[in-house]
Amino acid sequence: MEFQLEEAIEILGRTPETLRVLLKDLPEAWVTADEGGDSWSPYDVVGHLIHGEETDWVPRARIILEHGEARAFTPFDRFAQFEKSRGRPIAELLDEFAARRRESLAALAELSLRPEQMSLRGTHPELGSVTLGELLATWVAHDLSHVAQVLRVMCRQYGEAVGPWKQYLPLVNGDRG
Amino acid sequence: MEFQLEEAIEILGRTPETLRVLLKDLPEAWVTADEGGDSWSPYDVVGHLIHGEETDWVPRARIILEHGEARAFTPFDRFAQFEKSRGRPIAELLDEFAARRRESLAALAELSLRPEQMSLRGTHPELGSVTLGELLATWVAHDLSHVAQVLRVMCRQYGEAVGPWKQYLPLVNGDRG
Numbered sequence: 001m002e003f004q005l006e007e008a009i010e011i012l013g014r015t016p017e018t019l020r021v022l023l024k025d026l027p028e029a030w031v032t033a034d035e036g037g038d039s040w041s042p043y044d045v046v047g048h049l050i051h052g053e054e055t056d057w058v059p060r061a062r063i064i065l066e067h068g069e070a071r072a073f074t075p076f077d078r079f080a081q082f083e084k085s086r087g088r089p090i091a092e093l094l095d096e097f098a099a100r101r102r103e104s105l106a107a108l109a110e111l112s113l114r115p116e117q118m119s120l121r122g123t124h125p126e127l128g129s130v131t132l133g134e135l136l137a138t139w140v141a142h143d144l145s146h147v148a149q150v151l152r153v154m155c156r157q158y159g160e161a162v163g164p165w166k167q168y169l170p171l172v173n174g175d176r177g
Numbered sequence: 178m179e180f181q182l183e184e185a186i187e188i189l190g191r192t193p194e195t196l197r198v199l200l201k202d203l204p205e206a207w208v209t210a211d212e213g214g215d216s217w218s219p220y221d222v223v224g225h226l227i228h229g230e231e232t233d234w235v236p237r238a239r240i241i242l243e244h245g246e247a248r249a250f251t252p253f254d255r256f257a258q259f260e261k262s263r264g265r266p267i268a269e270l271l272d273e274f275a276a277r278r279r280e281s282l283a284a285l286a287e288l289s290l291r292p293e294q295m296s297l298r299g300t301h302p303e304l305g306s307v308t309l310g311e312l313l314a315t316w317v318a319h320d321l322s323h324v325a326q327v328l329r330v331m332c333r334q335y336g337e338a339v340g341p342w343k344q345y346l347p348l349v350n351g352d353r354g
Contacts, residue, residue: 001334007204011331014198021194027184127341134340141339144332145348151325154188157178158318163311164304171322 047081224258241299
Protein backbone atom coordinates (compact mmCIF):
# COMPACT_ATOMS: atom_id res chain seq x y z
CA MET A 1 0.00 0.00 0.00
CA GLU A 2 1.26 3.47 -0.81
CA PHE A 3 1.86 5.91 2.01
CA GLN A 4 -0.90 8.50 2.43
CA LEU A 5 -0.54 11.19 5.04
CA GLU A 6 -4.24 11.39 5.99
CA GLU A 7 -4.40 7.63 6.55
CA ALA A 8 -1.18 7.68 8.57
CA ILE A 9 -2.58 10.42 10.83
CA GLU A 10 -5.79 8.43 11.25
CA ILE A 11 -3.83 5.40 12.51
CA LEU A 12 -1.31 7.36 14.61
CA GLY A 13 -4.13 9.17 16.39
CA ARG A 14 -5.61 5.89 17.63
CA THR A 15 -2.56 4.33 19.26
CA PRO A 16 -2.81 6.04 22.68
CA GLU A 17 -6.42 4.94 23.07
CA THR A 18 -5.61 1.39 21.94
CA LEU A 19 -2.93 1.14 24.63
CA ARG A 20 -5.22 2.69 27.22
CA VAL A 21 -7.95 0.13 26.51
CA LEU A 22 -5.42 -2.69 26.72
CA LEU A 23 -3.47 -1.62 29.79
CA LYS A 24 -5.23 0.89 32.03
CA ASP A 25 -6.15 -0.62 35.43
CA LEU A 26 -4.96 -4.04 34.31
CA PRO A 27 -3.46 -6.06 37.21
CA GLU A 28 0.10 -4.83 37.71
CA ALA A 29 1.63 -8.24 36.99
CA TRP A 30 0.32 -8.10 33.42
CA VAL A 31 1.68 -4.61 32.81
CA THR A 32 5.20 -5.35 34.02
CA ALA A 33 5.62 -8.95 32.82
CA ASP A 34 8.20 -9.38 30.05
CA GLU A 35 9.53 -12.25 27.93
CA GLY A 36 12.58 -12.87 30.10
CA GLY A 37 16.15 -11.52 29.95
CA ASP A 38 16.38 -7.97 28.59
CA SER A 39 12.99 -8.14 26.86
CA TRP A 40 10.43 -5.39 27.33
CA SER A 41 7.19 -5.34 29.27
CA PRO A 42 4.07 -3.46 28.10
CA TYR A 43 5.17 -0.77 30.58
CA ASP A 44 8.55 -0.43 28.86
CA VAL A 45 6.90 -0.20 25.44
CA VAL A 46 4.75 2.74 26.51
CA GLY A 47 7.86 4.51 27.86
CA HIS A 48 9.63 3.86 24.56
CA LEU A 49 6.74 5.32 22.56
CA ILE A 50 6.75 8.50 24.72
CA HIS A 51 10.44 8.91 24.08
CA GLY A 52 9.86 8.56 20.33
CA GLU A 53 7.40 11.44 20.37
CA GLU A 54 9.97 13.63 22.09
CA THR A 55 13.02 12.86 20.02
CA ASP A 56 12.28 10.81 16.93
CA TRP A 57 9.43 11.41 14.51
CA VAL A 58 8.53 15.08 14.26
CA PRO A 59 12.06 16.24 15.15
CA ARG A 60 13.41 14.13 12.28
CA ALA A 61 10.78 15.45 9.87
CA ARG A 62 11.93 18.96 10.78
CA ILE A 63 15.57 18.06 10.14
CA ILE A 64 14.62 16.85 6.65
CA LEU A 65 12.63 20.01 5.94
CA GLU A 66 15.31 22.37 7.28
CA HIS A 67 18.55 20.63 6.39
CA GLY A 68 17.76 17.97 3.78
CA GLU A 69 20.51 15.38 3.59
CA ALA A 70 23.16 17.76 4.95
CA ARG A 71 22.48 16.99 8.61
CA ALA A 72 22.06 13.41 9.82
CA PHE A 73 19.29 12.64 12.34
CA THR A 74 20.26 12.50 16.01
CA PRO A 75 20.52 8.77 16.84
CA PHE A 76 17.49 7.49 18.75
CA ASP A 77 18.16 6.08 22.24
CA ARG A 78 16.08 2.91 22.34
CA PHE A 79 16.66 2.48 26.07
CA ALA A 80 16.05 6.00 27.40
CA GLN A 81 12.65 5.01 28.79
CA PHE A 82 14.18 2.86 31.52
CA GLU A 83 15.59 5.95 33.24
CA LYS A 84 12.80 8.37 32.46
CA SER A 85 9.77 6.31 33.42
CA ARG A 86 11.18 4.55 36.47
CA GLY A 87 8.64 4.35 39.29
CA ARG A 88 5.84 6.19 37.50
CA PRO A 89 2.42 4.48 37.36
CA ILE A 90 1.32 3.13 33.99
CA ALA A 91 -1.80 5.36 34.03
CA GLU A 92 0.47 8.40 34.12
CA LEU A 93 2.58 7.10 31.23
CA LEU A 94 -0.54 6.39 29.18
CA ASP A 95 -1.76 9.95 29.75
CA GLU A 96 1.62 11.36 28.89
CA PHE A 97 1.82 9.34 25.68
CA ALA A 98 -1.65 10.56 24.67
CA ALA A 99 -0.64 14.19 25.32
CA ARG A 100 2.70 13.87 23.49
CA ARG A 101 0.99 12.22 20.52
CA ARG A 102 -1.61 14.99 20.31
CA GLU A 103 1.21 17.52 20.28
CA SER A 104 3.11 15.59 17.62
CA LEU A 105 0.08 15.40 15.35
CA ALA A 106 -0.63 19.10 15.89
CA ALA A 107 2.98 19.90 14.98
CA LEU A 108 2.71 17.67 11.92
CA ALA A 109 -0.47 19.46 10.84
CA GLU A 110 1.30 22.83 11.17
CA LEU A 111 3.95 21.68 8.71
CA SER A 112 1.15 21.52 6.08
CA LEU A 113 3.03 18.86 4.15
CA ARG A 114 2.17 18.47 0.48
CA PRO A 115 2.31 15.09 -1.29
CA GLU A 116 5.32 16.13 -3.38
CA GLN A 117 7.33 16.78 -0.19
CA MET A 118 7.16 13.09 0.68
CA SER A 119 10.13 12.47 -1.62
CA LEU A 120 12.35 15.00 0.18
CA ARG A 121 15.48 13.30 1.47
CA GLY A 122 17.28 13.20 4.78
CA THR A 123 20.17 11.22 6.23
CA HIS A 124 19.66 8.46 8.76
CA PRO A 125 22.82 7.85 10.85
CA GLU A 126 22.82 4.12 10.03
CA LEU A 127 20.51 3.65 7.05
CA GLY A 128 21.80 6.54 4.96
CA SER A 129 19.48 8.34 2.56
CA VAL A 130 15.77 8.10 3.39
CA THR A 131 12.69 10.08 2.39
CA LEU A 132 10.20 12.04 4.47
CA GLY A 133 7.47 9.65 3.31
CA GLU A 134 9.51 6.66 4.50
CA LEU A 135 10.03 8.33 7.89
CA LEU A 136 6.31 8.93 8.35
CA ALA A 137 5.36 5.42 7.14
CA THR A 138 7.87 4.05 9.66
CA TRP A 139 6.21 6.04 12.43
CA VAL A 140 2.96 4.18 11.64
CA ALA A 141 4.61 0.76 11.30
CA HIS A 142 6.57 1.35 14.52
CA ASP A 143 3.32 2.05 16.41
CA LEU A 144 1.62 -1.04 15.01
CA SER A 145 4.67 -3.23 15.74
CA HIS A 146 4.92 -2.11 19.33
CA VAL A 147 1.22 -2.56 20.06
CA ALA A 148 1.52 -6.05 18.54
CA GLN A 149 4.51 -6.59 20.85
CA VAL A 150 2.40 -5.64 23.90
CA LEU A 151 -0.17 -8.25 22.87
CA ARG A 152 2.51 -10.88 22.26
CA VAL A 153 4.13 -10.27 25.66
CA MET A 154 0.74 -10.59 27.34
CA CYS A 155 -0.15 -13.69 25.33
CA ARG A 156 3.08 -15.40 26.37
CA GLN A 157 2.24 -15.09 30.04
CA TYR A 158 -0.25 -17.91 29.43
CA GLY A 159 2.29 -20.05 27.58
CA GLU A 160 1.96 -22.80 30.18
CA ALA A 161 -1.62 -22.12 31.26
CA VAL A 162 -3.02 -23.03 27.81
CA GLY A 163 -1.70 -26.59 28.11
CA PRO A 164 -1.87 -28.59 24.86
CA TRP A 165 -3.46 -25.67 22.96
CA LYS A 166 0.04 -24.18 22.86
CA GLN A 167 0.65 -25.84 19.51
CA TYR A 168 -2.22 -23.88 17.94
CA LEU A 169 -0.90 -20.53 19.16
CA PRO A 170 2.23 -19.44 17.28
CA LEU A 171 2.66 -16.32 19.44
CA VAL A 172 2.77 -18.38 22.62
CA ASN A 173 4.91 -20.94 20.92
CA GLY A 174 8.15 -19.03 20.54
CA ASP A 175 7.45 -16.95 17.44
CA ARG A 176 8.98 -13.54 18.12
CA GLY A 177 6.23 -11.86 16.08
CA MET B 178 1.79 -16.88 34.96
CA GLU B 179 -0.93 -19.00 36.49
CA PHE B 180 -4.44 -18.77 35.10
CA GLN B 181 -6.77 -16.65 37.24
CA LEU B 182 -10.41 -16.34 36.24
CA GLU B 183 -10.85 -12.70 37.36
CA GLU B 184 -7.81 -11.61 35.36
CA ALA B 185 -8.96 -13.56 32.32
CA ILE B 186 -12.38 -11.87 32.46
CA GLU B 187 -10.67 -8.48 32.79
CA ILE B 188 -8.70 -9.07 29.57
CA LEU B 189 -11.54 -10.74 27.63
CA GLY B 190 -13.84 -7.81 28.40
CA ARG B 191 -11.48 -5.36 26.71
CA THR B 192 -11.03 -7.03 23.34
CA PRO B 193 -14.15 -5.65 21.59
CA GLU B 194 -13.19 -2.09 22.53
CA THR B 195 -9.57 -2.62 21.44
CA LEU B 196 -10.75 -3.75 18.02
CA ARG B 197 -13.24 -0.91 17.80
CA VAL B 198 -10.53 1.67 18.51
CA LEU B 199 -8.27 0.07 15.92
CA LEU B 200 -10.75 -0.50 13.13
CA LYS B 201 -13.93 1.57 13.34
CA ASP B 202 -14.17 4.14 10.54
CA LEU B 203 -10.70 3.24 9.31
CA PRO B 204 -10.36 3.57 5.52
CA GLU B 205 -11.86 0.43 3.97
CA ALA B 206 -8.58 -0.59 2.31
CA TRP B 207 -6.94 -1.03 5.72
CA VAL B 208 -9.80 -3.14 7.06
CA THR B 209 -9.89 -5.56 4.13
CA ALA B 210 -6.17 -5.78 3.29
CA ASP B 211 -4.60 -9.15 3.99
CA GLU B 212 -1.14 -10.72 3.71
CA GLY B 213 -1.76 -12.35 0.35
CA GLY B 214 -3.04 -15.79 -0.62
CA ASP B 215 -5.54 -17.25 1.83
CA SER B 216 -4.41 -15.01 4.68
CA TRP B 217 -6.91 -13.07 6.76
CA SER B 218 -7.74 -9.39 6.81
CA PRO B 219 -8.69 -7.51 10.02
CA TYR B 220 -12.28 -7.90 8.78
CA ASP B 221 -11.91 -11.70 8.64
CA VAL B 222 -10.41 -11.80 12.13
CA VAL B 223 -13.41 -9.98 13.63
CA GLY B 224 -15.74 -12.45 11.91
CA HIS B 225 -13.69 -15.34 13.30
CA LEU B 226 -13.90 -13.94 16.84
CA ILE B 227 -17.70 -13.60 16.58
CA HIS B 228 -17.95 -17.21 15.50
CA GLY B 229 -15.82 -18.28 18.48
CA GLU B 230 -18.25 -16.63 20.88
CA GLU B 231 -21.12 -18.54 19.30
CA THR B 232 -19.61 -21.99 19.11
CA ASP B 233 -16.31 -22.32 20.92
CA TRP B 234 -15.54 -20.97 24.39
CA VAL B 235 -18.61 -20.98 26.59
CA PRO B 236 -20.23 -23.92 24.75
CA ARG B 237 -17.08 -25.97 25.38
CA ALA B 238 -16.97 -24.94 29.04
CA ARG B 239 -20.55 -26.22 29.35
CA ILE B 240 -19.63 -29.52 27.71
CA ILE B 241 -16.86 -30.00 30.29
CA LEU B 242 -19.21 -29.17 33.18
CA GLU B 243 -22.05 -31.35 31.90
CA HIS B 244 -20.26 -34.28 30.29
CA GLY B 245 -16.63 -34.25 31.48
CA GLU B 246 -14.40 -36.24 29.19
CA ALA B 247 -17.26 -38.41 27.93
CA ARG B 248 -18.30 -36.07 25.14
CA ALA B 249 -15.69 -34.49 22.85
CA PHE B 250 -16.09 -30.83 21.89
CA THR B 251 -17.75 -30.03 18.58
CA PRO B 252 -14.89 -29.20 16.17
CA PHE B 253 -14.51 -25.46 15.60
CA ASP B 254 -14.96 -24.25 12.01
CA ARG B 255 -12.11 -21.79 11.52
CA PHE B 256 -13.53 -20.59 8.22
CA ALA B 257 -17.20 -20.14 9.04
CA GLN B 258 -16.85 -16.36 9.13
CA PHE B 259 -16.33 -16.12 5.38
CA GLU B 260 -19.93 -17.18 4.78
CA LYS B 261 -21.56 -15.53 7.74
CA SER B 262 -20.05 -12.06 7.55
CA ARG B 263 -20.03 -11.61 3.77
CA GLY B 264 -21.06 -8.11 2.75
CA ARG B 265 -21.71 -6.77 6.26
CA PRO B 266 -19.98 -3.50 7.22
CA ILE B 267 -17.14 -3.76 9.72
CA ALA B 268 -18.95 -1.42 12.16
CA GLU B 269 -21.79 -3.95 12.33
CA LEU B 270 -19.37 -6.83 12.97
CA LEU B 271 -17.62 -4.86 15.72
CA ASP B 272 -20.97 -4.20 17.42
CA GLU B 273 -21.94 -7.82 17.08
CA PHE B 274 -18.67 -9.02 18.55
CA ALA B 275 -19.10 -6.64 21.51
CA ALA B 276 -22.64 -7.93 22.12
CA ARG B 277 -21.66 -11.60 21.80
CA ARG B 278 -18.71 -11.09 24.14
CA ARG B 279 -20.92 -9.42 26.75
CA GLU B 280 -23.28 -12.40 26.54
CA SER B 281 -20.40 -14.86 26.83
CA LEU B 282 -19.03 -13.17 29.92
CA ALA B 283 -22.50 -13.01 31.47
CA ALA B 284 -22.94 -16.73 30.79
CA LEU B 285 -19.51 -17.40 32.29
CA ALA B 286 -20.44 -15.42 35.41
CA GLU B 287 -23.63 -17.45 35.77
CA LEU B 288 -21.59 -20.63 35.90
CA SER B 289 -20.04 -19.30 39.17
CA LEU B 290 -16.90 -21.29 38.58
CA ARG B 291 -14.77 -22.07 41.60
CA PRO B 292 -10.95 -22.34 41.42
CA GLU B 293 -11.02 -26.10 42.04
CA GLN B 294 -13.21 -26.58 38.95
CA MET B 295 -10.37 -25.36 36.73
CA SER B 296 -8.87 -28.85 36.80
CA LEU B 297 -12.07 -30.50 35.49
CA ARG B 298 -11.33 -32.35 32.28
CA GLY B 299 -12.89 -32.46 28.85
CA THR B 300 -11.97 -34.00 25.51
CA HIS B 301 -10.73 -31.92 22.59
CA PRO B 302 -11.34 -33.67 19.23
CA GLU B 303 -7.66 -33.34 18.25
CA LEU B 304 -5.72 -32.51 21.41
CA GLY B 305 -7.33 -35.11 23.67
CA SER B 306 -7.67 -34.47 27.38
CA VAL B 307 -7.68 -30.78 28.39
CA THR B 308 -8.81 -28.91 31.51
CA LEU B 309 -11.39 -26.18 31.96
CA GLY B 310 -8.60 -23.83 33.09
CA GLU B 311 -6.64 -24.54 29.90
CA LEU B 312 -9.74 -23.83 27.79
CA LEU B 313 -10.31 -20.47 29.47
CA ALA B 314 -6.61 -19.50 29.31
CA THR B 315 -6.72 -20.35 25.60
CA TRP B 316 -9.71 -18.06 25.14
CA VAL B 317 -7.55 -15.19 26.46
CA ALA B 318 -4.45 -16.13 24.45
CA HIS B 319 -6.60 -16.57 21.31
CA ASP B 320 -7.95 -13.01 21.72
CA LEU B 321 -4.49 -11.54 22.23
CA SER B 322 -3.06 -13.49 19.28
CA HIS B 323 -5.75 -12.36 16.90
CA VAL B 324 -5.53 -8.70 17.91
CA ALA B 325 -1.75 -8.96 17.39
CA GLN B 326 -2.52 -10.47 13.97
CA VAL B 327 -4.70 -7.47 13.06
CA LEU B 328 -1.79 -5.17 13.92
CA ARG B 329 0.68 -7.29 11.96
CA VAL B 330 -1.54 -7.36 8.87
CA MET B 331 -1.89 -3.57 9.04
CA CYS B 332 1.83 -3.08 9.64
CA ARG B 333 2.68 -5.16 6.58
CA GLN B 334 0.71 -2.87 4.32
CA TYR B 335 3.60 -0.42 4.73
CA GLY B 336 6.23 -3.06 4.00
CA GLU B 337 7.44 -1.10 0.97
CA ALA B 338 6.51 2.39 2.13
CA VAL B 339 9.00 2.29 5.04
CA GLY B 340 11.93 1.94 2.62
CA PRO B 341 15.23 1.03 4.30
CA TRP B 342 13.64 1.04 7.78
CA LYS B 343 12.22 -2.35 6.85
CA GLN B 344 15.25 -4.05 8.40
CA TYR B 345 14.39 -2.58 11.82
CA LEU B 346 10.81 -3.83 11.71
CA PRO B 347 10.60 -7.61 12.16
CA LEU B 348 6.82 -7.64 11.68
CA VAL B 349 7.11 -5.97 8.28
CA ASN B 350 10.07 -8.10 7.47
CA GLY B 351 8.44 -11.47 7.08
CA ASP B 352 8.10 -12.61 10.68
CA ARG B 353 4.70 -14.32 10.92
CA GLY B 354 4.29 -13.13 14.54
